[in-house]
Amino acid sequence: MCLGVPMKVLAIEGEWAVVEVGGVRKEANVQFIEDLRVGEYVIVHAGFAIQKVDPAQAEETIGLYGAYGLPTED
Amino acid sequence: MGLPLQIRAFREGRIVTWNLERLHRESEGLHATFMEVCGTHTMAIFRHGLRRVMPENLRLVSGPGCPVCVTPNGTIDRAIALCRIPGVVIATFGDMVRVPGSSSSLELEQTRGARVRVVYSPLDAVKMAEAQPGAQVVFLGVGFETTAPTVAAAILEARKRGLRNFSVLVAHKTMPQAMRALVASGDVALDGFLCPGHVSTIIGSEPYRFLAEEFGKACVIAGFEPLDIVEAIWMLVKQVKQGRPRVEIQYRRAVRPEGNPKALETLHRVFEPCDAEWRGLGWIPGSGLRLREEFREFDAEHRFPLEVEPPRQQAGCRCGDVLKGTVEPEACPLFAKVCTPETPVGPCMVSSEGTCAAVFRYGRSE
Numbered sequence: 001m002c003l004g005v006p007m008k009v010l011a012i013e014g015e016w017a018v019v020e021v022g023g024v025r026k027e028a029n030v031q032f033i034e035d036l037r038v039g040e041y042v043i044v045h046a047g048f049a050i051q052k053v054d055p056a057q058a059e060e061t062i063g064l065y066g067a068y069g070l071p072t073e074d
Numbered sequence: 075m076g077l078p079l080q081i082r083a084f085r086e087g088r089i090v091t092w093n094l095e096r097l098h099r100e101s102e103g104l105h106a107t108f109m110e111v112c113g114t115h116t117m118a119i120f121r122h123g124l125r126r127v128m129p130e131n132l133r134l135v136s137g138p139g140c141p142v143c144v145t146p147n148g149t150i151d152r153a154i155a156l157c158r159i160p161g162v163v164i165a166t167f168g169d170m171v172r173v174p175g176s177s178s179s180l181e182l183e184q185t186r187g188a189r190v191r192v193v194y195s196p197l198d199a200v201k202m203a204e205a206q207p208g209a210q211v212v213f214l215g216v217g218f219e220t221t222a223p224t225v226a227a228a229i230l231e232a233r234k235r236g237l238r239n240f241s242v243l244v245a246h247k248t249m250p251q252a253m254r255a256l257v258a259s260g261d262v263a264l265d266g267f268l269c270p271g272h273v274s275t276i277i278g279s280e281p282y283r284f285l286a287e288e289f290g291k292a293c294v295i296a297g298f299e300p301l302d303i304v305e306a307i308w309m310l311v312k313q314v315k316q317g318r319p320r321v322e323i324q325y326r327r328a329v330r331p332e333g334n335p336k337a338l339e340t341l342h343r344v345f346e347p348c349d350a351e352w353r354g355l356g357w358i359p360g361s362g363l364r365l366r367e368e369f370r371e372f373d374a375e376h377r378f379p380l381e382v383e384p385p386r387q388q389a390g391c392r393c394g395d396v397l398k399g400t401v402e403p404e405a406c407p408l409f410a411k412v413c414t415p416e417t418p419v420g421p422c423m424v425s426s427e428g429t430c431a432a433v434f435r436y437g438r439s440e
């Protein structure tokens with residue numbers, strides 16, 4: 001039920017947004033998300049965006065490993 | 075893969091390996107048991123074979139985190155009784171359709187002519203009700219704090235559209251109270267919890283605090299990629315070694331300490347806490363949600379008062395113990411013999427988040 005993959009926001013109109021992951025586009029209700037912008041990532045559950053994904057936090061986690069000389073991208 | 079770069083990196087083999095090595099070093103000499111209480115974590119752990127690469131002295135057990143699985147037979151029987159009423163259309167998430175109740179399933183009823191429709195979102199059920207004014211659409215409200223706000227929003231939408239043919243069979247449950255019941259029962263000795271990632275996007279980190287402070291359990295809210303899970307277990311190990319149990323967030327890119335206030339506000343506007351029955355765990359005080367008085371008209375139990383058959387458990391099924399983490403699926407005499415994803419006997423084999431299904435699909439639990 002809970003797909004964890006973040007989806008990219010392509011367009012927003014009122015309570016609704018077009019979101020995309022891996023070439024698949026869907027509509028998501030975004031009434032629970034404050035200050036959403038096109039280009040940001042959200043986690044979608046049961047047709048609703050339930051939280052914004054903070055890219056800075058994701059990069060921080062990955063960045064820690066960069067410090068050990070480990071590759072952080074393919 | 076079409077995934078954002080940051081997420082791809084969370085699956086990057088060398089980073090995961092480096093993390094695993096760090097976990098092995100950190101946990102040397104420590105014997106500990108951790109439970110994941112989220113069906114999506116269970117699935118991720120098995121899919122990536124993480125139990126097999128854990129240090130020997132660390133044990134991972136699966137808990138009551140699959141919403142379909144913890145829904146007791148009484149609720150499923152009521153849904154089945156509802157679908158037999160002429161004019162009723164049941165709208166539900168896919169997994170519920172195949173779950174066996176005491177003597178039938180929604181799938182079986184469908185072959186006998188009942189109208190059962192799988193929806194992706196509760197809002198689809200609202201649209202369905204609007205499009206079919208002659209039908210009574212009943213949505214099965216199953217799920218934890220991640221799902222409850224979406225159902226609350228659907229109910230508000232139905233009210234806004236003035237729909238009189240939309241209702242919800244409310245069976246939502248809340249996680250922290252179940253975790254309290256688990257540790258208080260002492261049935262399974264745990265050192266800590268891998269706290270659910272997406273439930274926590276809504277409720278934040280505060281509701282788990284009593285687990286650390288009252289019960290001394292380590293708590294880490296984890297994401298769903300292999301790296302997230304391995305790192306979270308490493309954080310749990312560190313808490314146990316330091317003797318300083320607390321609630322930490324590993325899944326920082328999606329979980330804020332305060333959760334999602336807007337979603338919580340919607341949830342609390344429509345629902346209030348109540349006692350609830352969980353498969354395996356029994357009745358747990360304050361662990362469920364019911365509609366507030368002013369939304370009673372959307373309550374399917376209220377709209378369709380029904381006699382429901384007394385619930386019976388599937389003979390031999392050990393789902394209840396699997397959900398408590400006291401037995402592994404292989405200990406069930408029916409596992410993989412009578413009970414398979416094709417012919418499921420219990421919900422833990424039906425649901426895509428059930429532990430029996432995970433073990434069946436991806437191999438042994440130890």
Ligand code: SF4
Nearest residue numbers: 392393406413420430
């Ligand atoms: S294997 Fe099937 S019958 Fe046994 S506990 Fe799991 S779901 Fe129940």
